Amino acid sequence: GDHDDHSDEEGDHDDHGEEELGRFDPHSWLDPLSYRAQAALVRDALIEAFPEGEADFTANAEAYMAELLTLHEEFSSALAACEAKDIAANHNAYAYMAERYDLQFVTVHGLDPEGEPTAADIAEVVETIEEGDISIFYVEEFTDPDSVSSLVEQSKSDTMPEGVTLMTLHTMELPPKDSNDGYVDLMKENLDNILAGMTC
Template identity: 30%
Template sequence: MNIRRLHPATALLGAAAMGLTTLTACSTDAGDGRTDGKLDVVASFYPMQFLAQRIGGSHVHVSSLTKPGVEPHDLEISPRQTAQLSEAGLVVYLKGLQPSVDQAIGQADPKHVADAASYASLEDHGTEVEGEDAHEHAEGGEHGHEAHKAHEGDAAADPHIWLDPVRYAQVAEGVGKALQKADPDHAAAYKKNTAALVKQLGALNDDFKTGLKGRGTDTFITTHAAFGYLSERYGLRQEAISGVDPESEPSPARMRGLHTIAKKGKVNTVFFETLVSDKTAKALAGDLQLKTDVLDPIEGISDKSKGRDYFEVMRSNLTALRTALGAK
């Protein structure tokens, strides 16, 4: 789904000017990061938008750079969106996930920024395992874990921290503090809302720990390596068809390795996603005569999502994992 739109230089300048004019016109306090008395918060994509909305409540106006149904890795920032960043009261993003957003923030230089990557530790969860290494990885044990640790830093850090409720709670606390700093008049409300959200995330963590007990296997196969933090938290083994980038193509050796992993790991389901192509996942499942189901990395909410918000989709993911792993 790599769709890139190129605009002539004149169109870019015109769009930028239009964006600045529109932002000024719709703001009751132009230039101070507010619209109709509410703090303007710009989020890079859905998980950041969700935090800003839940913590900010009625005191913020939240917009997202990534529209529903758009794969966030593919996002290209428009001049108008860059202008929007410069005018925002707070920008909430995750550095390293969307290069175009990182670049635009550097250009716009907003006054207040909350970088989710600075609130929780990031790790390398690359899963491209080929040849005999695939056999060792499928067998599990400390050797496979240590080999993974030894290679940390060899690839870009995995940005999908929101799929671990514990790390996501850490990010929520960081966003809450950023909101308090950007809008101190409503600091008490932001602090209260943060505490309530962190409590809900704690309950979600408990649900996953309880729900995944008594499973028949730890191994699951999914489209791209988005579930490394979730797997680490609950003792699972993610085997991804592609890497952290959902658009990367698996090698023939990787596909052969997945055949072995599926058999040794007692895998009965191949998971696909809602925002990227399911072609390879369904082809692999057909070759192995396995079932397919959705495991959603929650990079965006659309009409195809199995839930209306983060919590609903996470619990749908838990149900899917329980079925696939044979949890009792």
């Protein structure tokens, strides 16, 4: 009997863990300042593990953290000028970015891009697109355009006969298609793509 009780408790614990994951967006690196804080943690861990490399680790981290601060300032100043800050996207991966730069994301999928959206989910996003005069719908780098074709179809209107235009917002969960693209490059592309879809 005791053994069964124990496994039940473990089961409850696992469910709770999954529930926690489902509620929180893990993509903290899409906020350059959060990513900068993570770089500092990596630096400290490297110094602890390899004390002889402290000077190099410190210098490299400082240079990179300065780059991330500049990136944040670019986002901040560019987006501050935008009037409408509504963004329609496929996947709810942008909570940290939204929080930092006061953006409003409406998404078809929740935190799990593999999940199947309901007709109501799609209808809600299409309604936001129409009400907010949104012309661009953001997908991740590896999204199959066919998977959002019904949304594009439903967004067609007199003012947008072709429906919304698809553009990429990199989430950087997978290695980039071009191995030369680093974090800062992809984030700058994200910024350009966001600005393309907003009234700034």
